[in-house]
Amino acid sequence: MSDAVPTQARAPRLGEHLDQIRAGLHLDATGAAWLSELASFPLPVTPLVLPGPRRSAEILERLACPPEAVADAVATLPGPERDPERFFLLERCRARLLAGMGQPGLARGAWPQLPKSLGVPGGCFYLHLVLALFEDVRAEHRRLGVPDDVSWATLADLGRHVAIQRASTGRTGVDEPWWMTLHLRAILIEVGRLQYSTFRLGEGPESPLPWYDDAAAERLGEGLRPGDATLGIHIPAGEPLSPAACAQSLARAGELSAAIWPVATRRVATCCSWLLDDQLAGMLGPSSNIVAFQQRFVLVPGAVEGDHDVRTFVFRSMAPLDQLSATTSLQRAVLTHLRAGGHFLRRTGWVALDEEA
């Protein structure tokens, strides 16, 4: 990496004073608490060495980031002397993620967007964080035995989320920063059409809600009880959700997860999504991929309100209903339902892994 920016053997800098850093990052009181917590993590033995501009552009392009976003991120790469506050934050977020490598359980709220007043450099922060951990997570993938195509496909989710953020705000950024920390901790992989995360039921923000109460889970047996190892299934936006692509993905993921995240028993994979709202079956035609996807799952009783998810994933807009227009059959059905005062649900389902192998 000939154009890397070396940052080794730094003496403490004046700019590392937390108050100064907080002010430089325009952080409010909540942000200041976040900064203090991050600052309590010791820096890792391997210092942060950001790829240089040329290598950064190569990586971001391969991770499917739109060209405007690549240009923004490369133009605002922070350096320890040039941008001590952003560099400090980057070092500390990397330290936090390296300490959590392989571990679920990091709170969603611990990865806030930086204030808009920081402009393009602040918007690019989470792209820079992916660059900061790129070599670490690639090394972890190699150590775990994640195949190279899966490793690249996994990290290329960045491009999807940068494109979503650009489409909804017109600015470079990552729409849901916490989400990318799963990839950066090597606890989520993308296998063909679907993504999979590793976690234990009932533990941490990765665990699905609703889930069975303890007595019902106990009756259902091993694999579905609190603390049992499972996989979370996630559906990235993109190509149609064809049943064949899902079957292929589930079969490969069953084998891969056993090899890279070995546990004594992992019986099921779970999914928690608006896509499992069984009202959709009455709204979409018999050839619907969403309906076919639903049919794979045993639904867990109960639901969480899902209007926000449906608005996010079907319209990418929270505008008043009379300002939304529909071009697909799902959009038409969703608008009709919401305008009639109906609501959508987020449901949890599970599928037995041995049936998918």
Ligand SMILES: CC(C)(COP(=O)(O)OP(=O)(O)OC[C@H]1O[C@@H](n2cnc3c(N)ncnc32)[C@H](O)[C@@H]1OP(=O)(O)O)[C@@H](O)C(=O)NCCC(=O)NCCS
């Ligand atoms: C999952 C997904 C790929 C399914 O799309 P699909 O394979 O086309 O699904 P279906 O075959 O059931 O689609 C039936 C109809 O609904 C439309 N449709 C499906 N998902 C749609 C979406 N998210 N937004 C708008 N229209 C959608 C289809 O275009 C099709 O319309 P048509 O009948 O006018 O041709 C799609 O919903 C998507 O990209 N979602 C975003 C990611 C997501 O929601 N993940 C889960 C997060 S919890």
